[in-house]
Amino acid sequence: MPRGLKELETARSEMREVRDFLKRADVKAALSGLNSDALFEVTFKAARATYRVNKVIEQQQLETA
Helix, strand or coil, X not given: CCHHHHHHHHHHHHHHHHXXXXXXXXXXXXXXXXCHHHHHHHHHHHHHXXXXXXXXXXXXXXXXX
């Protein structure tokens, strides 16, 4: 597996961890005093970034196949 692809897969995994952490009920409760729009925005950005990295990984896998 090319190094760049491995790095992207690591980044995808880490972004999923952040996204999942922000979705946890205890974290939401702890952050409830914050602006909910800001919390939604950062959670959405993490999900969107994960999606974009997934697309790049898929494209690179197709190119190497």
